[in-house]
Ligand SMILES: [Zn+2]
């Protein structure tokens with residue numbers, strides 16, 4: 001079984017922080033933080049539908065301009081999440097350009113921006129066709145959990161302290177729908193786009209008596225055969241638990257932050273956690289509002305995550321990145 005969520009750090013651990021998560025079999029991706037994005041191709045970035053920004057320190061937000069340049073002139077809606085003041089940050093970026101010619105474009109980009117506050121989500125929309133003027137401002141109550149909820153997946157956030165509010169994120173596939181290849185062969189069916197529709201039906205909780213048209217035409221004929229969703233589920237599908245991927249950066253090891261992080265990332269398959277400083281640099285880490293390797297390891301261990309990957313290493317340790325890796329992993333594995 002191949003995992004659907006395919007996460008990779010945008011840069012090496014000494015570079016700007018950022019996580020790119022591609023969806024297998026779909027032209028879709030999520031982006032966590034917008035620092036330097038040069039390793040990503042335009043084709044990669046064009047897959048992005050949702051962006052999750054931990055905070056707007058320059059190493060996490062300088063990539064907004066490239067992203068905007070690429071998306072501008074396309075009929076797309078991108079949703080961007082960020083902490084307190086994020087709408088003003090996006091607005092400030094947009095105000096840095098002149099938009100008098102937007103009506104010459106046939107296609108209009110829309111940015112939906114969501115600011116995460118302690119008990120509410122503050123939302124605003126910026127449309128290219130309206131010269132990116134702030135519109136549709138609205139507020140919704142928020143219980144401190146999900147910020148995005150789709151049939152197949154969800155994203156949760158927590159507000160962490162980094163001298164400014166900084167968001168931690170967890171992406172969760174609700175469950176995983178596996179297609180049994182032997183089942184396809186036994187039914188003389190070919191894999192194809194129709195399987196994505198079947199998966200979507202299952203994620204959306206469609207009734208078992210839903211009739212599904214399955215293409216069976218050989219050599220390009222348009223023939224279909226009818227099956228109920230229940231039959232296809234029984235013969236072709238195994239449901240397994242979904243993946244969980246968490247992303248924690250730019251925060252400090254305090255009694256307030258620790259339980260917030262642990263609760264958010266609990267039992268993640270993969271935790272991406274910053275560790276700029278060595279285990280012995282606790283004072284420096286506290287002063288800079290960052291984590292040490294050991295603290296990253298302790299958080300991962302306490303949360304029972306399956307795998308820990310550290311990043312956002314301080315440049316002062318560029319000669320000993322293997323030490324940063326080892327210290328975090330040793331603590332994580334209880335050595
Ligand atoms: Zn940073």
Ligand SMILES: [Zn+2]
Nearest residue numbers: 055057162250
């Ligand atoms: Zn920062």
